[in-house]
Amino acid sequence: MTGYKENQLIHIDPIEAFQDNYIWLIHNDQNSIIVDPGDAGPVISALERKNLNLVAILITHHHADHIGGVMALQEKYPHIKIFAPQKDKYDFVNISLKNGDEINIPELQINYKIIEIPGHTRGHIAYYDKKNLFCGDTLFACGCGKIFDGTHEQMYNSLKKISALPKDTKIYCAHEYTKKNITFALSLDPDDTNLKLRKALVSNMKNTIPSSLEEELKTNPFLKCTSLEAFKRLRDLKDQY
Ligand SMILES: [Zn+2]
Helix, strand or coil, X not given: CCCHHHHCCCEEEEEEXXXXXXXXXXXXXXXXXXXXXXXXXXXHHHHHHCCCEEXXXXXXXXXXXXXXCHHHHHHHCCCCEEEEECCCCCCCCCXXXXXXXXXXXXXXXXXXXXXXXXXXXXXXXXXXXCCEEEEECCEECCEECCCCCCCHHHHHHHHHHHHCCCCCCEXXXXXXXXXXXXXXXXXXXXXXXXXXXXXXXXXXXXXXXXXXXXXXXXXXXXXXXXXXXXXXXXXXXXXXX
């Protein structure tokens, strides 16, 4: 078995759902993990098309467009493990996770570290495997999530936490908002060279995710805020945009 872990190929594919959601499918040639299945239909289609067994579901937060498909998937694949934030309440049986926890998915030989990133919701968590971050509705490409049952201060601190990860971390968020977010960012800073480059780069792309933390640090206005007050002002501006 020596070296197997390094040699096995892990793919991360987007499954599109609703208007602009991404449900992430992490898989090798047999087994798979699903992140935030808001809808079971497109997940089951993808699993059957690729002939994959589902072994685990990772939930980042409690919004319906992230958990709506869980019950149907649990019914179809009764042996799956479902992981979810400890600070939320769910109708389905789950393994609840808090900051610093580590989970292992043996079928894919993957470990995830749990990072609490509240703000969009108070219980929001991310799953981090040292290369990829599944961050739900917290950090978006060139933007960040709205504040629902969390606070601006929580979101500000969560973005700081993510900013401290290695720069080559791939950012897998849960919505395709990139072009709209770049348009907003350019409305604030029309001459920003990095933003103009990014706009050109994504102009012909349908799927712009994942991005990298390095790219976000260069172009994401929410990561450039140096005070909570500035962050609040920016979030309010975006909410009204
Ligand atoms: Zn959400």
